[in-house]
Amino acid sequence: xxxxxxxxxxxxxxxxxxxxxxxxxxxxxxxxxxxxxxxxxxxxxxxxxxxxxxxxxxxxxxxxxxxxxxxxxxxxxxxxxxxxxxxxxxxxxxxxxxxxxxxxxxxxxxxxxxxxxxxxxxxxxxxxxxxxxxxxxxxxxxxxxxxxxxxxxxxxxxxxxxxxxxxxxxxxxxxxxxxxxxxxxxxxxxxxxxxxxxxxxxxxxxxxxxxxxxxxxxxxxxxxxxxxxxxxxxxxxxxxxxxxxxxxxxxxxxxxxxxxxxxxxxxxxxxxxxxxxxxxxxxxxxxxxxxxxxxxxxxxxxxxxxxxxxxxxxxxxxxxxxxxxxxxxxxxxxxxxxxxxxxxxxxxxxxxxxxxxxxxxxxxxxxxxxxxxxxxxxxxxxxxxxxxxxxxxxxxxxxxxxxxxxxxxxxxxxxxxxxxxxxxxxxxxxxxxxxxxxx
Numbered sequence: 289x290x291x292x293x294x295x296x297x298x299x300x301x302x303x304x305x306x307x308x309x310x311x312x313x314x315x316x317x318x319x320x321x322x323x324x325x326x327x328x329x330x331x332x333x334x335x336x337x338x339x340x341x342x343x344x345x346x347x348x349x350x351x352x353x354x355x356x357x358x359x360x361x362x363x364x365x366x367x368x369x370x371x372x373x374x375x376x377x378x379x380x381x382x383x384x385x386x387x388x389x390x391x392x393x394x395x396x397x398x399x400x401x402x403x404x405x406x407x408x409x410x411x412x413x414x415x416x417x418x419x420x421x422x423x424x425x426x427x428x429x430x431x432x433x434x435x436x437x438x439x440x441x442x443x444x445x446x447x448x449x450x451x452x453x454x455x456x457x458x459x460x461x462x463x464x465x466x467x468x469x470x471x472x473x474x475x476x477x478x479x480x481x482x483x484x485x486x487x488x489x490x491x492x493x494x495x496x497x498x499x500x501x502x503x504x505x506x507x508x509x510x511x512x513x514x515x516x517x518x519x520x521x522x523x524x525x526x527x528x529x530x531x532x533x534x535x536x537x538x539x540x541x542x543x544x545x546x547x548x549x550x551x552x553x554x555x556x557x558x559x560x561x562x563x564x565x566x567x568x569x570x571x572x573x574x575x576x577x578x579x580x581x582x583x584x585x586x587x588x589x590x591x592x593x594x595x596x597x598x599x600x601x602x603x604x605x606x607x608x609x610x611x612x613x614x615x616x617x618x619x620x621x622x623x624x625x626x627x628x629x630x631x632x633x634x635x636x637x638x639x640x641x642x643x644x645x646x647x648x649x650x651x652x653x654x655x656x657x658x659x660x661x662x663x664x665x666x667x668x669x670x671x672x673x674x675x676x677x678x679x680x681x682x683x684x685x686x687x688x689x690x691x692x693x694x695x696x697x698x699x700x701x702x703x704x705x706x707x708x709x710x711x712x713x714x715x716x717x718x719x720x721x722x723x724x725x726x727x
Contacts, residue, residue, distance in 0.1 A: 292332050295366075299349065300327045303426070307415045313362065314355050321356045328352035335365075337663050340437060340557050343380060345370040348429050363429040364414060369422050377421045379492040384482035385578035386423035390416040392577035393427070396477050396549075403466055409435075409573040427575075435560035435573055442660040443598040444556060446605055448569050451561070452592055453609050455572045456554065457616030460585040463549035464617075464633070465624035478549060478582050485552075485579065486537040494681055499532055501685035502655030506697050508686075513698035517705055525701070528716050529651040531725050538719050539648050542582045545632045546641060552579030554588040556596040556660075586638065586645040589613055594649035595657060599699035606703070614638055643713040646704040653697055661689035 307313045308325055331350040335342070346367045353360055369382050377383075393413035401408050412428035438444055444452075467474040491499075503526050510522050529535050540552075551558070551574055558576040561569040581587075593602050593609070602609070614635045621629050631637065676684075708715055 292334075295332055295347070295349075296330045299330055299351065299366075303415060303424075304351065304353070307426070308355070310415070312412075312414050313353075314360065316356070318356075324354070324356045326354045328354065340441070341659055341663065342557075344368060348431075363432050365411070365427050365429050367425045367427075369424075374421045376492065379488070379490070379495075381484050381487060382421075382423055383418070384484040384487065386416070386418055386425060387480075387482050388484055388580045389425055389576070389578045390418060391480050392580055393425070395480070396580075399473065399477055400462070400466075403470075404462060408462075409571075411575060430560055430573070430575065434562050436563075437560050438556055441556060441663070442596060442657070444596050444601075445569075446601050446609075448561065449593070449597050449601060449605070449609050450612050451569050451572050452554075452559065452596070453589065453613040454616040455574075456585075456588055456592070457613040457618075458620045459574070460548055460550070460588070461617045461620030461624060464621055467548055468625055468627075474549075481580055481582065483537075483581065486533050486540065489533060491533060494676065497678060497681050498685050499651075499655050500530070501682045502658075503530060503651075505686045505694070506650070506654040506701070509694035509698040510701045513695050514702045517701055521705055522701070525647055525650070525704075525715060528647050528719065528721070528724070532651060534724050535651075535719065536648065538723070539645065540581065540583045540587060543584065543718070545630070546584050547582050548585055550581055550583045550585060550588050551577065552581045552583065552587060554592045584641055584645065585617075586641045587648065590642055590645040590649035591652065594646075594653045594700060595660065599696055599703070603699065603703060610639065610642070611635070639707075640711050640713045640717075643704070643707050643711050643715070644717050646700075646707065647715045650697070650700050650704060653700055655685065657696060658685065658689035658693045661693050 304313065304327055305325070308317060308322065309319075311317045329350075329352045332347050333349070334345075334347045344367045346365065349364050349366060351362045351364065353362075369377065369386070372380075393410075393416070397408070397410055397413070411430045413426075414428070415424070415426040417424040438448065463474075507522050507526060510517050511519075553576070554574065558574060560573050560575060562571040562573075564570050589610075593606075617633065617638075618629045621627075621633065704715065707713075
């Protein structure tokens, strides 16, 4: 309750006057009428861990106010960094994360909308701050426009997957077309993006231990549920991704000609759908652009299919899902450029690239899927304040989510092996393994 009162005062006396003055709170703002601004009731609804995994403190707020004799109401979402020691703030890379999101809403989004003729769904931007060890972004509550995140945290339906793949194909076609038609503009828009995950060589010790335990769990799951997979293949994967920073930095590095603007963390937590009267998904929108980067488009598709879709949907329908993505990409690219799709964007080349990113997505699954399947019953502040022993961290990583997680990770191994064999693309293709630390 004390925290809610503090947030209410912060909004009322510090933030809302700033949003008023920047012209984003009302359309007809005039400094001569600033004294007519009066804030009324403010309701705050904290978005909890059971709704979505977040490393930020996030809440919805409904704000009633008067301006120039008229009554208004605005519904917003406030995202802030939780209190934490500076070294934790830096190890999480909150600075680059928030810098990217602020950059997207203030610089990139306006240009994208110009290029798209206004057709690019995104929440309205109100305000942001980027301080040495804290950050804030305030956006419109997109539920007001009929968008909402799925009830399921993972294991989305085939229809959800098809809509997500089609949208992603259109988004990548859009960014490819911008890069092709306006290369200087594309370079300008993307030059300020910061690497938000692999910039630092040092990883927080607890997270490093979680990653190592996740790989141990993956190897054990394969031996139990997919025992036909050669142990040497599993060892090759573990060697490849055991140093997530060195591997990740190489894998996500932009390589021409495939490099384009990517979301970087395209999964259920960062998308919202619109539904019809029968609760069937019709449209999808991305949000949370903190991991925005120039990379391979397969970073987005591989992560979505690994972290949001279970094998029971993904495996038997993979051809249909992948075809939906490529068809949307090709059709949208032709529409925007009035040119034929280049060879490097052919279905065959994209499938090979998808295989290259499967170790990347699987490495994330091995340490993060467990949190989606069985959320921790604590807030982010409480999680940052936890003082767990190494044994407790290992036990949690090896067991959380139970058999559901083990079977899913093992099946992702199976799919990776089969696609690698079918395409003739090794899982370490494009990686300089000599630069990876030896186990």
